[in-house]
Amino acid sequence: MASVPPEVPDLSEDDLKSILETVISKSPDGIITVNMDGVIVFSNPAADRMYGYPSLRGKNLDELVPELMREDLHIKMEEYRAEGIHELSGRVFETVSLRADGTEFPVEMTINPAETPAGRYITSIIRDISQRKEMEEELRNREEQFRDLFENASDMIQAVNPEGKFVYVNRAWKETLGYTDRDLEELTLFDVIHPDKLDECRELFRRVMSGERIPTVETAFITSDGEKVFVEGNVNVRMRNGEVEYSRAIFRDVTERMKFQRELERLAAIVESSGDAIVSYDLEGNIMDWNRGAEMVYGYSAEEVRGKNISILMSEEELKKLRGLISEVKSGGLVSNFEAKRIRKDGEEIWVSISMSPLRDFNGEIIGISTIARDITEMKRTQAALEASEEKYRKIVEKFIQNALALISEINR
Template sequence: MSNDSAEVLSSDELLSIFKTVIMNSPDGIITVNEEGIIIFSNPSADRMFGYETLRGKKIDVIVPEGLRDDLHQKMRDYRARGEHELAGKVFETVSLRADGTEFPVEMSLNPSRSQGRLFLTSIIRDISERKKMELEVLEREEQFRDLFENANDMIQAVTPDGKFLYVNRAWKKTLGYTEGELENLTIFDVIHPDKVDECRELFRRVMSGENIPIIETAFITADGEKVFVEGNVNVKMSNGTVEYSRAIFRDVTERMKFQRELERMASIVESAGDAIVSYDLDGRIMDWNRGAEEIYGYGADEIKGKNVSILMDDEEFERLRGLIEEVKSGGVVSNFEAKRIRSDGETIWVSISMSPLRDFEGNIIGVSTIARDITEMKRTEEALRASEEKYRKIVEKFIQNALALISEINR
């Protein structure tokens, strides 16, 4: 016999091998006759169902009561036709332990015939742990699904060709597209036209595996509105191939509008002819616009951080401290006139309005002031008063002389 010839085993040797395999199998193995009596069970089956031995017992003892009628009907059909409808199939069902507890099993049925009698051999696997793990996975998936669906941020998954695999509720609510509409759209159909070219390049980079931590772009809603977003995008890889990209975006449209409004207001403040100055409650200067530079003569860099008292004498500063206390209580001071000292030492007159400066929580943290240079107006007023006084004295003198003359005439 050649070395590569298969060794022929005797029937006794084969029987010994099969017996060893069956008796040491981790799966339960039982055989029932056509009357439903268990005529064989291996140790794993006995342990699985909690019996010292299952041999001699009716198959009903391992079948929950609710499934027994179906079992009996199938056994009757098997006896009548010699065939079993579940033969050769692997299926899941529920079995019953000796202590009355039910547990899930995976089972296969193998019918056989010997000396005119019918038998059914079942291979049974306890899948309790597997079912428990599957349930945990399902619960975890449900938790994540609930988290994604109820997240305030927009979450999306997109295939390499731009098709949508998933979008969450916030995504649909923000952009207004329906599930039916999304089936016929790609990611580039919902990118605002201003951003399409930029996003195509970003998409190419992401799909090549590049990690881009922060992306700022804009979507277009179903109604044609522009929505600014920021977020991050990465990809799911499998065997070196990109399956899909996943992204989380936050709607920052209101923030962008607020920033633009701030920029607009800052531009107005910076270009205003009036001096717009803010300082904390101790008088340290925080903000100083170009108008303040023109009126007071100090550059913003040289005066920020210094005390506002640099602009006035002691008497004016004491007066200001009293007004600051009024503002600290939430009051507004409008158009009071005060003297201030420029960087070159010149004294000027200003008309000032003061209002509270608040933080995001509404706490008063300082004072915001708007001042207008009224020096020329004050000079004009002073000149007018001097002129009025001069003419008043001339008129009074004229009247006095006229009265004296009339008095002389009447003598």
């Protein structure tokens, strides 16, 4: 059943006038009416308070306008007198007003000209927007601070819309990759991704734009001159009305770190594939690193010896010699091709030629010893056999000479 609209009682002109007067007197906005001479013929309490006067009635509009703006006010009033049209009629605009104490303040205003039997008047509704302007200024300052923070950040910051076009990149981004603002007007994100990472990046972008949060991203860009730049960072999205407006990413250039890491990996591969025993231990002799060559030379796996003392490889006599060498290396010295005996896991005694150097931390402090040992057991055996053979033939020759001399002596008798 349809509801019956309530009956609206007719109001008398006195009632309507009373309501209107109440609305005007209680309005938080200032309301003033001026005649064609610019004299204020009406003001509500809010306008009086706003401008700092007991009453504005009878004052000239010039008194509410800063001096530099009065000439423009006079021109507009003359145009209205002549043409009956005010260019700002019915529009909301911002301007500056003048209080009784001489201070200026921003206002938002609407102007409504009116023709009456008593003449033409202009009524203005005025709102003090000082607080709003202060908030806007504070917001601008904060935005400027954030913009300055982003622009001067050492990390690369970018914002990309769903079509892959750049919304924003900071100075570090442009300096690292070498692209200009004009370049970015034509380029998309996928134009600056290195070909090696393009397919991976497209899939990643699809996931991000679907709203998935990806905390850590590793990828590679290509610079304007074709260089590969490795980056890592995080990506998230800005949502508006339930839709992704753009993605935001902060990246750090890790190219040098990647190069360093690859160099370490290369050196580690060399160390690991070396046939020499490469071992490092701390200043107390506790083993830290043990390569595959050490496993072959000494017979122990890395798991078996890591954390144990290097003394497991030698006799007490050899340990005393090693301590002397360690003292030399602790002082910054180097040891080259020192021959020593070592004991393998199976108990076999072997000969090794050892070179030793100090291990230093980032501050240059010596924290351990690095050793490279080559198994020279076979060389020692060959050398011993050669020396034994030389001794044997030396004795034979000596015996031969002695016999020959004795024979000659006999003949000469």
